[in-house]
Each structure stands twice: as C-alpha cells, then as structure tokens.
Amino acid sequence: MCMAHLGRISGAEGGRKMGELYALIAGKYGERGVRINAASVEQRVRRAIYKALNNTANLGLEDYANEFFVEFGSSFFDFTEVRNQMNYLRGTSEVQGKINVKKFIEGLVMHVQDEYRHRSDAPRRNRR
Numbered sequence: 001m002c003m004a005h006l007g008r009i010s011g012a013e014g015g016r017k018m019g020e021l022y023a024l025i026a027g028k029y030g031e032r033g034v035r036i037n038a039a040s041v042e043q044r045v046r047r048a049i050y051k052a053l054n055n056t057a058n059l060g061l062e063d064y065a066n067e068f069f070v071e072f073g074s075s076f077f078d079f080t081e082v083r084n085q086m087n088y089l090r091g092t093s094e095v096q097g098k099i100n101v102k103k104f105i106e107g108l109v110m111h112v113q114d115e116y117r118h119r120s121d122a123p124r125r126n127r128r
Contacts (some may be wrong), residue, residue, distance in 0.1 A: 018042070018101060049099045053077055057085035057097065075107040 008114035022045070029036045059069040062081060073082050078100060086098030 021105075021106055033058075045101060046099065047102050048102060052098050052104070053082065053085055057082055057089055060086050061089060072107070072111075076104045077107075077110065078103065 012027075019038060022041040025041045026036050026038045029041075056069060056073050056077065060073060063069070073079065076113045077097070081097035081099070083097075084093065084095055088096045089092035
C-alpha cells in the first residue's frame with residue numbers, strides 16, 4: 001500500500017502531498033497501538049535521509065569511485081548537496097548539504113522498480 005502511494009508521490013499519477021504519506025504511515029503505526037503523529041513521522045524520515053546524505057558524503061570522501069557513491073549519490077540526492085556535505089565534513093565549508101525528501105523518495109521508487117524488473121526478467125530456476 002505504501003509503495004503504491006510512493007509511486008503517486010513520485011509523479012506517476014500527478015503527485016501527491018508528502019503530508020499524505022506521513023499521515024498514512026502514522027495511521028499504520030496507530031493500527032498497531034502505537035500513538036504517533038504525522039509530524040513525528042516527517043521528522044524521523046528527514047533525520048534518516050540526512051544520515052543517508054552524511055554516509056554517502058563520507059563514502060565520497062573515502063573513495064570518489066566507490067560503486068555505491070557513484071550509483072546512489074546522484075539518484076537520491078542533488079550532487080551539489082552531496083558535495084556541500086563533503087566540504088562540510090572536510091572542514092572547508094560551514095555550509096552543510098540540504099536534503100530533498102521528494103527527490104530521495106523518487107530515487108528510492110526508481111531503484112525498487114528497476115530491481116523488481118531485473119528480478120522478474122531473470123530466468124526462472126526449477127522450483128519444487
């Protein structure tokens with residue numbers, strides 16, 4: 001259900017508001033008896049994405065040709081922001097990279113769809 005909603009947010013069906021996704025996730029937690037509001041979900045998502053930006057920038061500092069850095073760095077983040085974060089981590093700038101939640105989710109949806117296509121195109125092995 002969330003993946004279908006993510007597809008709509010990423011532009012496949014005209015785009016939806018991010019607040020709708022946060023409310024949907026908060027509702028899922030509510031079904032399990034955990035009280036959480038959409039603003040808390042949004043903050044958790046933003047923190048997780050910021051950590052991903054920070055880790056990606058660290059990978060770029062260690063090895064600019066790192067496979068993960070090359071493939072995912074520009075898919076999930078604006079490269080300018082990754083470079084800003086790298087400069088911040090080096091100590092050469094006081095400006096940190098900024099995250100774009102919608103771009104991150106669009107990149108995530110794209111990679112999940114690509115992975116799904118590759119798995120469904122793979123030859124099927126004998127099944128019992």
